[in-house]
Amino acid sequence: MTRDRVAHDTQLLIDFLNTNAMGRLPDRLDDPEVQLKIVFSFVPAFRGESVNRSTVRHLRRLRAALFAVINSRDTLAAHAAWNALNGLAAGVSYRYRFTKPSSVELAQIHGDRTIGAIVACAARAMRADSWDRVKVCARERCNAVFYDATRSRTRRWHSYARCGNAANVAACRRRQRSHR
Numbered sequence: 001m002t003r004d005r006v007a008h009d010t011q012l013l014i015d016f017l018n019t020n021a022m023g024r025l026p027d028r029l030d031d032p033e034v035q036l037k038i039v040f041s042f043v044p045a046f047r048g049e050s051v052n053r054s055t056v057r058h059l060r061r062l063r064a065a066l067f068a069v070i071n072s073r074d075t076l077a078a079h080a081a082w083n084a085l086n087g088l089a090a091g092v093s094y095r096y097r098f099t100k101p102s103s104v105e106l107a108q109i110h111g112d113r114t115i116g117a118i119v120a121c122a123a124r125a126m127r128a129d130s131w132d133r134v135k136v137c138a139r140e141r142c143n144a145v146f147y148d149a150t151r152s153r154t155r156r157w158h159s160y161a162r163c164g165n166a167a168n169v170a171a172c173r174r175r176q177r178s179h180r
């Protein structure tokens with residue numbers, strides 16, 4: 001798997017996860033245009049003019065499962081998150097398609113096409129361990145997902161200016177109050 005492919009896959013997954021409701025912003029998957037954009041990003045050959053309801057329902061479940069996988073705070077929650085993801089992955093199946101010696105593709109044979117494409121994309125990202133760097137912003141209720149490119153893997157905020165600062169100011173105020 002090339003680095004570019006992995007980076008591209010990971011970015012698509014981050015964009016998908018960032019359709020989540022954040023703060024006062026609603027779930028972006030409510031918007032039919034966003035639904036189409038997400039489906040096109042994973043299935044460029046998609047020809048429909050709208051995304052059917054069952055796919056949208058599955059998209060929301062899959063997004064919730066992937067989000068829970070990166071955001072679960074204890075092993076029990078993580079276990080439940082992986083179970084949910086496996087439940088969705090069980091609805092799609094693939095077979096190897098050999099074309100030439102250096103080329104083996106995984107072709108989907110069963111299940112929702114978009115969900116199949118996203119599950120395959122997540123599998124590639126997880127295998128290449130770029131997934132370990134996908135994180136949820138530490139600011140409460142922010143929910144933004146970002147890629148931690150730092151060498152130490154210690155980035156906490158999706159944007160320091162927007163969330164890091166605000167969180168530090170809040171912590172500072174709490175400290176000042178408790179010293180009074």
Ligand SMILES: [Zn+2]
Pocket residue numbers: 137138139142143144157158159162163
């Ligand atoms: Zn944030």
